Amino acid sequence: MISKQAKKQIDIWVTKYPAGCQSSAVMEALKIVQAENENRLNADTIQAVADYLDMPGIATQEVATFYENYNHKPVGKHTIRICHNISCMLNGADDLIAYLEKKLGVKTGKVTKNGLVNVKKVECLGACVGAPMFQIGSQYYENLTKQKIDEIVDNLK
Numbered sequence: 671m672i673s674k675q676a677k678k679q680i681d682i683w684v685t686k687y688p689a690g691c692q693s694s695a696v697m698e699a700l701k702i703v704q705a706e707n708e709n710r711l712n713a714d715t716i717q718a719v720a721d722y723l724d725m726p727g728i729a730t731q732e733v734a735t736f737y738e739n740y741n742h743k744p745v746g747k748h749t750i751r752i753c754h755n756i757s758c759m760l761n762g763a764d765d766l767i768a769y770l771e772k773k774l775g776v777k778t779g780k781v782t783k784n785g786l787v788n789v790k791k792v793e794c795l796g797a798c799v800g801a802p803m804f805q806i807g808s809q810y811y812e813n814l815t816k817q818k819i820d821e822i823v824d825n826l827k
């Protein structure tokens with residue numbers, strides 16, 4: 671259920687915490703497992719993470735369903751997590767969201783026909799100084815303009 675490669679990545683995170691506190695790596699472990707399972711989690715993958723970190727399944731499920739980082743429905747290969755919180759909103763996020771929807775031909779929450787991209791509106795990602803911004807994978811893109819969005823989105827494969 672969890673590949674050797676994923677286990678190696680999770681193990682790196684586990685070493686960042688004191689011995690016996692491996693469950694502290696749960697958020698990164700879920701992210702790693704999600705990335706190798708079509709960018710989403712299900713009951714089996716969540717339980718696999720719980721087993722690997724030797725933590726209760728319900729506690730792992732709580733983390734996986736509380737945060738917006740995790741997907742539980744089919745999503746695109748790339749999720750554009752665009753912030754629409756106050757700093758980004760004041761710097762044009764709503765206009766950029768509308769631009770993205772028109773460019774991709776989908777509303778937020780939906781996946782493009784080719785399965786490549788979905789757009790998700792999220793709350794503050796802690797990069798207000800670079801507002802407006804979005805995140806793809808672990809990369810932040812800040813001070814967005816329509817031109818910048820074109821450059822970034824047109825290079826997604």
Ligand code: FES
Nearest residue numbers: 753755758794797
């Ligand atoms: S309000 Fe958008 S990153 Fe903080």
